[in-house]
Amino acid sequence: MNWGGDMRAKDMARIAVIGFGPRGLGALEALSQRLRETGRRVQIDIYEPSPFPGAGPNFAPSDPEYCLLNIPYQDIAIRPPQGSAVGSFADWQNKPFDRDDFPSRADMGRYLEARRDDLFKRGFTKSDAKITLLRKNVERVSQEAPGWCLHIENGQPAHYDEVLLTLGQPPVEPDAQWASWQAHAAQSTAEVAPAYPAAELCDRASEWQGQCVAIRGLGLSTFDVLRSLTIAQGGRFDAAGYHPSGREPACILPFSLNGQPPFPKPQDAVLDALFAPTPEETAHFARAAEAAVCATPQEATANINGALAPVVTRILAPQRVNDTQVLDWLATEWADPGTQDRQAPMDALRHGIALAAGHAAPTIGYALGQVWRKWQDEWRAAFNPGCATPETAKHLIDFDEGLKRYSYGLPLSSARELLALIDAGQTDLSFAVDPGIIETSQGWMLGVGGQQVEVSIIIDAVLPAPALSNISVPPLPGLITKGLIVAVSDDLAAATEPDGTLRDQSGSPVSGLCLLGRLALGSVTAVDSLHDCFGHSADRWADGVVARLRNARPAE
Incomplete structure (x- = not known):
């Protein structure tokens, strides 16, 4: 499947994208906005054998409609690139919907496929680019100066200036x-x-x-x-x-x-607005988060707490909650997530439903989790440019992961269904x-x-941790063995530069070999969010590609 005009092979830059779900789609959308700056002809080859390129298996349009996103329509802000004919997810809908409802993953997959088709049709028309989708597996990636060689299943090797790995969560060895x-x-x-x-x-x-x-x-x-x-x-x-x-x-x-x-999200926009931070509070958090990422773990804790506690205290003023109580809750959360508010499973389920429906006064944890959810963009913007030590990165990521029981909550309707199944x-x-x-x-x-x-x-129903040592699916094991993909630490995933460029076992950037997404947890944070696929990480990768291609000669 080809889009674009004919080009001579030797005078063009060549880019390979291995894996093409939402992360790869977001990366190429970002690149499409910048390619004219290279002054180069460009060939982009996408290697994706699955039947749903652009959507990926997690958003397969063939999935049952009962598989829901954990984001309501009102919170979906996956902005299309400039010049896109598709528009936002809300604009794209051809059916009535309630902004408080949660769409199906299949519906999101159909939207992502529409974005893919638009990108292939018109996204690269303003640059001298050709894009090809290859339904093939890449068995091995090797470094061959001045670029990279892809060894393709049942095919001839292919050479590239740039290789981007956007593989999502590949299969791992079972625990x-x-x-x-x-x-x-x-x-x-x-x-x-x-x-x-x-x-x-x-x-x-x-x-x-x-x-x-x-x-x-x-x-x-x-x-x-x-x-x-x-x-x-x-x-x-x-x-x-x-x-x-x-x-x-x-x-x-x-x-x-x-x-x-997990705790359900507030049932509607009115209840959700009770947890909204003010612009001043958000600006304070952004500064505190930037300071926390470059600090020691102890200093990072103080920075994050200093931004969170006053907001939660304000929100819970009707319950006469004070800063000391919030800080005590946070102290336990940093040390032993979830132990401060653990209940019997049935009690936790019923309490979560009451909180989300507004039938129970918000707890410290529930309020804090909703505020943290609203600050995810600021959190990624602070963490992902990458100055955290491995110790601070682990400390902050553990905090973010622990709060997912609130911040990544499910629809209230799903919690009520579980209760109905128990009652039945x-x-x-x-x-x-x-x-x-x-x-x-x-x-x-x-x-x-x-x-x-x-x-x-x-x-x-457990999502495996992004541990490099458990991955057995090509082409990653070969790159790991060669020391071209190295973990930030034993508890984290791949070490990368802010633009996704991998760092080798000596800590040096591996020019032209990049990785975006879940397998970079530790270098980046909040990687399981769909919004992250279309955010600043994609922009930084595209900017890095343009900078390198502007000065480098094509691979022979």
Whole structure:
């Protein structure tokens, strides 16, 4: 699939993009705005074998409509590039919608594909560029002066000046627990299954009527799994609760290490506005965050707390919450996230619903999490240019990750569905808190506090950590082995420059080899946000490419 005019191979700069989901799309949209500055002819080759280039598997347009984003329409601000004919996500809709509703991931995927088609059709018309989409796997990337060589599955090697890796979360080696369960399932009648693709899980679940199913994980993905096991099997929700079809599993048992479901977001814009920081507070936070990133872990804590505590105290003034109480809460959060407000799973679920519906006064944690959510752009802008030491980076990222139970909350409707499934006897949180699990001839026995239940299926709804050591899918392992991709530290992912250029084992930039996204966690933060794919990280990468291509000669 080619777009653009014919060009002679030897007088053009060549760019390869390996992996083409939203991150790759955002990067090329940013580059399309800048290529004229290079004064060079440019060939861009995209290597993406999946059926949904531009959207990727997480936003596959073929996904069931019940798989929802955790962002309401009113908060989706994925700005299209200048000159785009597609417009914003809201403008693109060809159906009525409520700004407080949460769209499906499939709907977002269709929008991203529209952005992709527009980019390919008109995005590079103002520059001397040609773009080609290749449905091929890249098996290996090697450094061959003056550029890079891609070794292609069932194809000839290809040479490039620039290579961008935007692979999202590639498959990883299973952790020890999951590997043991896979082995047990292979030798018995038990089954294990991944949460995604959701359509495949739905098909498998049609054979699980009357069986007990456990779900490893109690995060956002669990709620997609619950729908695959219930409404996708013919059940339905209404104001009275859940009405089973009879084709569901006999029981569904989610569990996690702490058994805490995520907190729902406020149900509408009116409630959400109660947590809005003022422009002055936001400006103060931006300065504090910049200072925190370049400080020691202890100084970083003080900077972040100094910006957060006054805002939360103001918001919670009707409850007479003071700065000392907020700072005490934050002290526990930095040291041991979540332990200061942990409840029994059912209590946590009901309390979260009451908070999101405005039926309970906001807690310190809930208010803080909503403020942190509203400051994500400022947080990325402070962290991602990259001056944090590994110790400070880990400290700050752990804080951000811990607050995701509030800041990355689910739709209130999803929490209410879980409660309805529990009330209908379809789902049970009695085994939600780190159950003991032992193998049986038919599956596994889950045990908590003297209670036991046998399950024959376990579904994995846990997103793996972006650990470089667990990645086995080409072309990353070869680059890691050669020391061209190196972790920031044992607990973080790849070390990169602000523009995504990788740092090698000596700490030096690897010119022309860049990585954006989740596998750079530690060099950047808040990488799981869709908005980040179309933000300043993409702009910095595009600026870096233009600067290098302006001065470099093409690869032969």
